[in-house]
Amino acid sequence: MNVIEVKGVKKDYPLGKTTVQALKGIDLVVETGAFLSIVGPSGSGKTTLLNIIGCIDTPTAGTVKIQDEEITALPEQTITDLRLHKIGFIFQNFNLIPVLNVRENVEFPLLLMKNQPRALIDSRVKELVRGVGLIDQIEQRPAELSGGQRQRVAIARALVTNPEIILADEPTANLDSETSESILQLMRQLNQSEKTTFIFSTHDPEVLKHANSIIQLRDGLLVGAGVV
Amino acid sequence: MLAVKIAWRNICKHRGKSLVIGVILFFGAVLMTVGNGIIAGMNRGLSENIVKLFTGDLVVISKQQEKDSVLLDVMGGKPLKVIKDYPQVKKYLGEQELIKEFLPVTAGLAFVLNGETESGNKMLLGVDIKRYLRFFPDSITIEEGRLLQPGERGILVSAQARRQDYKFRGYWLLPEGEELDQKKLPLPAKEQSAELLIKRELVLMGADAADSAVDIRVPIKGIIEYRALKKVWGLYNIIDIESYRETYSYVTGADSLVEISREGKDLLANEQLDQYFAGGNMFAEPGLIEEGFTLEDIQQETKKEITGYDLDAGAYNLVLLKLKDGGAAQVTLQKLNDFFRENRLEVRAVSWKDAIGTLGSMTALVKTALNVFIIFIFFVAIIVIMNTLSMTALERVSELAMMRAIGARKGFLRRMFILETAILSFLFGGLGIIIGIAVIYLLRLANITTTNEILQMVYGGEKLSPFYSWADFRFGVLQLGVVTLLAVLYPLRVVGKIIPLDAMSRE
Known part of the structure; x- marks a missing residue:
């Protein structure tokens, strides 16, 4: 079953008097449970594609469907709720809330959902924090x-809303190779256990060995796709 | 709860910025509270010392009066016009629900013609003493002598006027029948008390531009002190209404006893009355003056029995009005003036502030200056807080954008920012209000007094008596709330512009 369908997506950015074409027409289908890596050099459009799939940017042209729902024309609040309920984010620079501890950072999206029973929040948070090996912290x-x-912590937070x-x-861009390896193993493990x-985007060849499918971008175009 | 938690922790984390905002809010709140306290004290003081002791809430004056400032700006000016149609005015005022009571009076400047010494002048307030004391029961105290009795002729000289007379004219005024009290004499007079020139009566002549005034001899019955604003009200000496009328040649109450023929009325109605007396001295013919007639005889002859007639039948030039508690002065003023206009009555009502002229303008000016100062403090506070919060928002773009990216709505971020500022406002502003209230009470306890007339306007009397009520507290909290809201408006706009994309690394 397809969880994401991207058709003819283009993205232009105005840059002074010129326009930069970040994506020049991308078609992509992602199946449920995939562990997909988007690879390509810097400026190839990896992050732009992720942003559009993640509903935090809109395409200049084309359509994006998440679970068969066209998302590009949805009003802002609906998109915000969609991000809260259906999409989790892991950022290159972690982006945790500095004034909250591990537990509070992980439970943050659940609290935004409202009406979640406290007991359920506590058990879910503990389960995930234990899962990522930080129960002592x-x-x-x-x-x-x-x-x-x-x-x-960022991974646990991304998963907390199911x-x-x-x-x-670029989840491993700011990490050393050993830590990167453990993070990718954790992501893969959660991908399998949580379905x-x-x-994820990367330009690190070492990361690729964890992916079960890969697409390659260059100059805003999809130039290759494959299953590992 | 979540937003409160994050807001509170951000306040603690960014202590420096929080402290900057907090200190500004604290001092703003202290100044605002003390300023409001002074304004409230000034309002209360002015109300008690002007409205309740001298002017009433509203003053009815003649429509012919050029200016509204009839009470304190008359020195050197034209005499006040007499109110025509007083019976109708009286009837209407008596029917008004909002009016508690009213007091018709006369007020103006009279020359003091005391023979051997240099002439001076006195401000006079002509009253029916019984009604005056009922209208202003706490306005004056007797320092020496006694009060006027109802219907009695005489004058109550203010202690200030007595001191002025000694200073500039060298005599000491003493009430009839009173012994010289050394303790009451100013220092130079004490040293020369044996040679001190004492006067127990005043010869007064109304300062009337029409030259129709006469001089009359008025006994001093008492020396009075006004309860507050002594320097201001001390200008006025209280005289019985009939004596006042006589010295200005106004129609007296006693005149109502005289029946005037139709021809006589026509004659008196003639505005060119003076022409009948032009061209000679009516006492020029020797045979007309009766020999052996002394001044005392004349006084005895002309002494009038002041009973059995209506004082209101004589002339007045002011009516002071007191409104019932909660009576809206502006509404009543409008209503009165509408009625006077519609019924073609030759009077108009003015506010007490307008009636006291420059003094009233000064109080308004002082009040405006204090308000402008408070607004300025708030303006500075708003700018600094706004700037600091905007910087905070910009420094936290990545964090805030991440919140948006993972599902927080704009409203959540805004709420967080408002809460941060509100918590600071509540803590520091609240503390500022409490300290401000403490300062107000300390100022009251400090018993700060002044004889300076301008400062008396700020104080609302001789003593600085700032005042803080629950209404002021609620107003203060409201002001603080408005400052908080205004200060956070621009930062909220900055926050509102943060988009989820700001959380991502860009290519």
């Missing part, structure tokens, strides 16, 4: 954690 704030630990899709933009679709 659950009361610590981001400043007290290493880069790898922060990214683990989203259909998790988008990760969540993972799409």
Whole structure:
């Protein structure tokens, strides 16, 4: 079953008097439970494509469907709710809330959902924090954690709402190779246990060995796709 | 709850910025509270010391009166016009629900013609003492002598006027029958008390532009002190209404006893009355003046029995009005003037502020200056807080954008920012209000007094008595709320422009 369908997506950015074409017409179908890697050099359009799939940017042309729902024309609040309920994000620079501890950062999206029973929130948060190996650091704030630990918190936060899709933009870019390896293993493990679709961008060849499907972008065009 | 938690922790995390905003809010709130307290104290003081002691809430004056400032700007000006149609005015005022009571009076400047010494002048307030004391029961205290009795002829000289007379004219006024009290004399007079020139009566002549005034001899019955604003009200000496009328040649109450023929009325109605007396001295013919007639005889002859007639039948030039509690002065003023206009009555009503002229303008000016100062403080506070919050928003773009990206609505971010500012306002502004209230009470306890007339306007009397009520507290909280809201408006706009995309690394 397809979780994402991208058709003819283009994205232009005005740059002074000229226009930069970040995406020049992308067609892509992602199946549920995929562990898809988007690869390509810097400026190839990886992040732009992720942003459009993640509903935090809109295409200049083309359509994007998530679970058969066309999302490009939805009003802002609906899109915000869609991001909250169906999409999880992992950022290159972790983007945790500095004044909240690990537990509070992970539960943050659930609290935004409202009407979630406190007991359910607590059990879900503990389960995920334990899953990412940070149960002993659950009361610590981001400043007290290493880069790898922060990214683990970000992964737990992305998964806490049981989203259909998790988008990760260069999730290992700021991590050393050993930590990157453990993060990718964790993501893969959660992809299999939670049946969540993972799409992540990278230009690190080492990361690719964890993907079960890969697409390659160059100059805003999809130049290759394959299954590992 | 979540937004409150994040807001509170952000306040603690960014202590420096929070402190900057907090300190501004604190001092703003202190100044605002003290300023409001002074304004409230000034309003209350002015109300008690002007409205309740001297002017009433509204004043009815002749329509012919050029200016509204009839009470304190008359020195050197034209005499006040007499109110025509007083019976109708009286009837209408008596029917008004909002009017508690009213007091018709006369007010103006009279020359003091005391023979051997240099002439001076006195401001006079002509009243029916019984009605005056009922209308202003706490306005004056007797320093020496006694009050006027109802219907009695005489004058109550203010303590200030007595001091002025000694300073500039060298005599000391003493009420009839009173012994010289050394303790009451100013220092130079004490040293020369044996040679001190004492006067127990005043010869007054109304300062009437029409030259129709006469001089009359008025006994001093008492020396009075006004309860507040002594320097201002001390200008006025209280005289019985009939004496006042006589010295200005107004129609007196006693005149109502005289029946005037139709021809006589026609004659008196003639505005060119003076022409009948032009061209000679009516006492020029020797045979007309009766020999052996002394001044005392004349006084005895002309002494009038002041009973058995209506004082209101004589002339007045002011009617002071007191409104019932909660009576809206502006509404009543409008209503009165509408009635006077519709019924073609030759009077108009003015506010007490307008009636006291320059003094009233000064109070308004002082009040405006205080308000402008408070607004300025708030303006500065708003700008600094706005700037600091905007910087905070810009520094936290990535964090806020991430919140948007993972599903927080704009409203959540706005709420977070409003809460941060509101918490700071509540803590620091609240503390500022409490300290401000403490300062107000300390100022009251400090018993700060002044004899300076301008400062008396700020104080609302001789003593600085700032005042803070629950209404002021609620108003203060409202002002703080408005400042908070205005200060956060622009930062909210900045926050509103943060989009989820700002959380992502860009290519």
